[in-house]
Amino acid sequence: MAPNPDSGRRRMPSGPPVGGWGFGASGIPKGFWVGLSVVLVALSIFLLGEAYTGYGVMVLILALAAAVNLLP
Numbered sequence: 001m002a003p004n005p006d007s008g009r010r011r012m013p014s015g016p017p018v019g020g021w022g023f024g025a026s027g028i029p030k031g032f033w034v035g036l037s038v039v040l041v042a043l044s045i046f047l048l049g050e051a052y053t054g055y056g057v058m059v060l061i062l063a064l065a066a067a068v069n070l071l072p
Contacts (some may be wrong), residue, residue, distance in 0.1 A: 032066035033069040036066045037070070040060070040066060041060065041063045044056050044057075044063060047052060048060075
C-alpha cells in the first residue's frame with residue numbers, strides 16, 4: 001500500500017478565526033433587517049388572509065427571526 005501524501009500535513013483548525021467572522025448578522029446594515037422583517041410580515045398577513053395558515057405562520061416566524069437582529 002502506498003503511503004498517504006497528506007499524512008505529514010498539518011490540519012487547519014476548524015474553529016472561528018481569532019478576529020471573528022468577516023461577515024455575519026452584525027455585518028449587514030440594520031435597514032436591511034427592517035426591510036426584510038416588514039416584507040415577511042406583509043407576506044405572512046397575506047398568506048394568513050388567504051387561509052394558508054401553515055405557510056403564514058412559518059413566514060411570521062421567519063420575520064421574527066429576522067427582527068431579532070434589530071435587538072441591541
